[in-house]
Amino acid sequence: MSRTAASYPRLGNADIAELTDWRRELHRHPEVSGEEAETAQRVQAVLQATGPDRIVTGLGGHGVAAVYEGSAPGPRVLLRCELDALPIEEHTKAAYRSTVPGKGHLCGHDGHMAMLAATARLLGRSRPARGSVVLMFQPAEEDGSGAAKVIGDPGFAALQPDFAFAIHNMPGMPLGRVALTPGPSACASRGMRLRLIGKTAHASQPETGLSPMPVLSKLMPALTALGQGGPLDDPGFALATVTHARLGAPAFGIAPGEAELFVTLRSLTDGRMEQLVSEAEALVQEAAAAAGLEADITYEDVFVTTTSDADAVAIASRALDHLGIPHGRDPLPMRPSEDFGRFGAGAELAFLLLGAGEGRPALHNPDYDFPDELIPTGAAIFTAIVDEILGAPTT
Structure with a gap:
């Protein structure tokens, strides 16, 4: 006893x-x-x-x-x-x-x-x-x-x-x-690390390269819109937070050919996380393919x-x-x-x-x-x- x-x-x-x-x-x-x-x-x-x-x-x-x-x-x-x-x-x-x-x-x-x-x-x-x-x-x-x-x-x-x-x-x-x-x-969470790969160019001739800037600009609000919080008593709770973005080199003479984006995905349940990951990856791959860019996705800081x-x-x-x-x-x-x-x-x-x-x-x-x-x-x-x-x- x-x-x-x-x-x-x-x-x-x-x-x-x-x-x-x-x-x-x-x-x-x-x-x-x-x-x-x-x-x-x-x-x-x-x-x-x-x-x-x-x-x-x-x-x-x-x-x-x-x-x-x-x-x-x-x-x-x-x-x-x-x-x-x-x-x-x-x-x-x-x-x-x-x-x-x-x-x-x-x-x-x-x-x-x-x-x-x-x-x-x-x-x-x-x-x-x-x-x-x-x-x-x-x-x-x-x-x-x-x-x-x-x-x-x-x-x-x-x-x-x-x-x-x-x-x-x-x-x-x-x-x-x-x-x-x-x-x-x-909550479950994970850090989604996204790299967009195109081709650099001289800043005076950006049309000769392939800049990831339009796709990066599109993805930041689009990924955020996948999960915008809500009450935590809702099993469908999800949140996507852009935590870091980088475009090209810090130079004036080079049109960018590469970009990086960090997004933290968060959900109340593991099942909702699987869904959120699938939605985020599909969004990235579709946007990158439409622009002729390569997209590389990895994950860090994964919590169930x-x-x-x-x-x-x-x-x-x-x-x-x-x-x-x-x-x-x-x-x-x-x-x-x-x-x-x-x-x-x-x-x-x-x-x-x-x-x-x-x-x-x-x-x-x-x-x-x-x-x-x-x-x-x-x-x-x-x-x-x-x-x-x-x-x-x-x-």
Whole structure:
């Protein structure tokens, strides 16, 4: 049976102080997607001190997982956070601000790591009654590549969970309030990279070349028109956003022969994404062929929809009720994407937003900083979820 709220293991003041210092050390040394080697070493060291049954490293790149076994067979519960920072210059006055030019923990992943490291301390002191817990520190969330690489890693097969949970901080929500809901929680998205290829010419004789300018000018509004948003409770929600365009060389004597266009495609469901991709590709190919241009299309930053399962949401909701933490649906589902959705293959999944306070800078803003007071809150939520599924140790 699960513990009462009063009997959950709790972090002491010394724990909180040490974890806060550790979070700030991570904040000083941000590493972006695929480069998280030193961050992974710091994570491994803090996990080793909690006495896990085993630690797995190098998952999908720099991923680290710690496993805590219960005393009897049972389900496996995966709790996940992210290792990577953003390629954004930090503009805060914090004493622990980033020491790496052009990079910063401006999405709060340093705080997520601290919450999971706090959970590791609690699990090290009090194992579940049965089953096992996997604490997954995932690389490369920000570019959408990390979860797929972790899941595809041969070392992950022995860690395949029955349940998976993740918490993401969210400024704009009241501090400590949680949002969760069954169904889609975060949108699917992908970056469509389009290259149009024609032929350059002297700027005095543009008719002797083949400029992609007319097609580029046509495609920007046409692609945008394929998805113009709408309410997020509509399964047909779709959004196409032009994020970058380039035409030819920065010169006055050359009529352009090549152009590049970046478009972010976004949808509430994976099915709608397939439709949106098909529509976008058909539009590009038709416009390019009519103008005699070659068109090359590739995709980057591919995220699937993060869909929370009703059973996992019910488990998390009970845990929050035991803790007395207020929760509801808003602001889910959300337009941003989240790499966590891929862990739902073969597992019951729930994605939670944890309020970081109203009136704070938004995620990915250059002045955002994770509120340290959420470290024990996140650990308490994770611990209560584990108890709901695996039960407290018998005494």
